Amino acid sequence: MSVYVLPALVIILLVVCIIKRVKVYDCFLEGTKDSLSLIKSIFPYIASIFVCIELFKASGLSATVSGWLSKPLSYIGIPSEITELILLVPLSGNGTIALLESIIGECGVDSYPARCAAVISGATETIFYIAAVYFSACKVRKLRYAIPVALFCTLLGTVVACALCRIM
């Protein structure tokens, strides 16, 4: 069913375009042109974040830090198997999915840690990536309380998710 949603939306839009006599071809040309300039402005941000993530994972730093954090996090109900996932979630979407698959492989898909990991991967966004990309087109550099608030709320959501997985 959901397979039809996107194509259907585009078809409806095209029909509306025809009714309103909008130049569809010109719109497409302009959109594509915009896409390249957008890509050009966000590339440096994506590249720097990806270098950072790659080093973070390859150096074993993420494993070390998650080792330190697993004890305090277990007090607020987060199983120790998924601490590394929580560290990676604000940085990298692909990294999260890869880690989720390895957690599922280790603990079994319907085990408690694997279900927590699944909910967290579905519920969280890559905060640092979004912050970098969204502000890439304007010159704003000081984000003030934005990142701490986003991280705190994500952590809150994570604690709730783990609690919900226990009872549901």
Place this chain on the structure above:
Amino acid sequence: MNIVFTALTLISIVMLTIASPATAFPTMLQGVMNAITLIFKLAAIYAVWLSVLKMMQATALDKKLSKLLRPLIKRLFKKESEETYGWISINLAANMLGMGGVATPAGIKAMQSMSFEGQTVASPNMILLLIINATSIQLIPATVIAIRATAGSADASSIFLPTLISTAISTISGVILCKVFSLTDSKKDKDYYINGGLSSKNNMLNRLSFKVRPSTHKGAK
């Protein structure tokens, strides 16, 4: 951002150089390589979606959508232009439906239209938009359900409700915290965001021009 980046990179490189010096440089290259792969994928996604957005603007459908979400958005984001409201509504609608490809370009455009020339500090509305996106309400976690299904889960979509509740809680708490923090802005800060970052020099010029105007009116009479 600079501090986080430098610290993470430095510590990682030091650890990597101690553990296996040969892999340090290839790892960095691998990072950029991943970024290039992603950027090409994004270029394709944005090309299609930005064209669709252009059509939506040309047919004024974006205005209809923003009218639909207007009551909510106007309450959350005060004192922004019509164009900004349009982009924000596209961004939020796309986000809830899980269409990241549309949400990101619309979000970038919204940020751009909220900023003014030479702005360096994010305004409360920009931070709010960022936080709503960073904690976004997820109606259908499609990718994760698919992964669980392929791994042979007994009930792959059982995570749907916990996901919805936890994202709702993180978004609501984010909006509340954001509003609480924006209360701490001084009056000077508010002037800065609303009047487009007029420096004190410009402010003086402004006052001067206010004084000049009445006299010119008199002259015209």
